[in-house]
Amino acid sequence: MSGAAPAFGYGDCITWPFRSSQWLGRVVVQSLIALIPFVGAMALAGWVLTAADRLFEGDRTVPPAGFYLQRGARLYFVAFVWSLGSVALLYVVLFGLLAGFMHPGALGGTSFLLLFGGWFLLVFGIGLAVHLAFLFIVPGAIEADARGAVRGLNPLHAIVDVFHHPKDSLLAGLITYLAWIIAGIGASLCYVGIVITLGYGALVFAGALHVYERNTKISPA
Amino acid sequence: MSMSATPRSARLSRPGEVVAILVASAVIWLAVGIGLFTLFITVFIPLVQFGGRSEIPNDFPVYPGAQLQSATASGFNGCTTVTASWSTRDDPTTVTDFYKTALSEQSWTLIDTRQHLRSISFFFRGTGVQQREGWLTVETSSFANSTTQISLELVKSAPRAVGECHVAVGIVGS
Numbered sequence: 001m002s003g004a005a006p007a008f009g010y011g012d013c014i015t016w017p018f019r020s021s022q023w024l025g026r027v028v029v030q031s032l033i034a035l036i037p038f039v040g041a042m043a044l045a046g047w048v049l050t051a052a053d054r055l056f057e058g059d060r061t062v063p064p065a066g067f068y069l070q071r072g073a074r075l076y077f078v079a080f081v082w083s084l085g086s087v088a089l090l091y092v093v094l095f096g097l098l099a100g101f102m103h104p105g106a107l108g109g110t111s112f113l114l115l116f117g118g119w120f121l122l123v124f125g126i127g128l129a130v131h132l133a134f135l136f137i138v139p140g141a142i143e144a145d146a147r148g149a150v151r152g153l154n155p156l157h158a159i160v161d162v163f164h165h166p167k168d169s170l171l172a173g174l175i176t177y178l179a180w181i182i183a184g185i186g187a188s189l190c191y192v193g194i195v196i197t198l199g200y201g202a203l204v205f206a207g208a209l210h211v212y213e214r215n216t217k218i219s220p221a
Numbered sequence: 222m223s224m225s226a227t228p229r230s231a232r233l234s235r236p237g238e239v240v241a242i243l244v245a246s247a248v249i250w251l252a253v254g255i256g257l258f259t260l261f262i263t264v265f266i267p268l269v270q271f272g273g274r275s276e277i278p279n280d281f282p283v284y285p286g287a288q289l290q291s292a293t294a295s296g297f298n299g300c301t302t303v304t305a306s307w308s309t310r311d312d313p314t315t316v317t318d319f320y321k322t323a324l325s326e327q328s329w330t331l332i333d334t335r336q337h338l339r340s341i342s343f344f345f346r347g348t349g350v351q352q353r354e355g356w357l358t359v360e361t362s363s364f365a366n367s368t369t370q371i372s373l374e375l376v377k378s379a380p381r382a383v384g385e386c387h388v389a390v391g392i393v394g395s
Contacts, residue, residue: 037247038243038246038247038250039243042239042242042243049232053229056229069234069239069243070233070234070235070236070239071232071233071234073234073238073239073242074232074234076242076246077242077246080242080246084249084250084253087253088253091257095260095264095265098265098268098269099268099272101272101295145232146232149234149238149242
């Protein structure tokens with residue numbers, strides 16, 4: 001494949017939005033749109049994918065804010081199903097453990113140790129699962145976008161991508177982690193700050209989507 | 222990435238799909254929210270509030286007509302601690318007289334009685350093989366025409382526990 005160094009690397013994911021003169025207004029408006037229940041999340045997903053599309057075309061300007069519902073629907077659907085499944089699983093385990101705490105006699109004399117160990121495992125497991133999930137978010141999002149809503153639900157493709165491209169998956173995961181932190185920072189600033197950080201974090205994620213998809217296409221799988 | 226991936230220009234959903242996904246996600250989210258809330262109210266709260274009901278010994282004397290307010294239990298090192306409370310409209314003297322008698326017969330022995338400003342506490346032990354002891358407090362509410370509160374803190378050993386379980390004003394040790 002081409003030996004030329006890619007012009008847009010993972011480091012550029014953080015800075016690329018600032019090259020666009022109207023980035024602040026667009027980020028604020030899109031962040032406000034994203035606060036609308038359901039529709040906002042889909043619009044934000046579409047905006048992120050539109051930004052990635054533009055980066056593929058060599059256009060490094062932030063797309064205008066808007067309701068990119070048709071573009072973001074399939075990614076939103078896959079993200080929704082996976083998050084719903086994760087939340088349901090989390091609550092079932094949480095309720096089960098708490099129910100066990102309320103009935104100490106149910107598991108015999110070692111119940112306390114078992115439940116305490118279970119609680120630690122749950123907390124540790126959630127932390128581990130959340131951090132590991134970042135490895136699969138970018139490949140999963142790209143596969144969902146490329147394959148469609150229903151076929152995008154199959155996690156096998158994203159898992160294969162991660163194993164075929166571990167370095168890119170790790171770097172994309174780290175950028176996504178950073179984007180997630182950036183997006184959430186605004187919430188700690190009286191929540192008002194989210195009108196900037198949510199949209200900016202989404203654009204950082206868009207950069208990671210672009211670089212990962214480009215790199216994994218040119219690398220031998 | 223698979224070569225069967227849809228070209229970027231064609232990665233647009235139809236308007237009908239968008240509406241269907243939005244409606245379905247809103248309905249599912251609402252259903253899950255209502256389901257979790259219902260589960261929380263009807264299962265989880267009673268489970269927390271009355272989870273220790275089954276750990277109250279069957280032969281423990283409950284004042285007739287008293288309503289169980291809460292019952293929790295926790296286990297540690299072979300000892301199970303049960304904390305329960307009841308309320309009744311009857312006057313504290315009647316309740317106190319009942320427990321003076323009930324905790325001195327059959328499976329229980331009254332060891333100590335302590336009179337406080339608004340309450341009276343009984344320290345009692347079980348007479349059986351299993352190590353059981355606890356404090357029962359009958360308390361008068363500070364408001365007129367209000368209920369009498371009965372609270373219990375009981376500790377019991379598991380059938381094959383090593384050592385004994387003791388309760389001492391909220392501190393449990395083996």
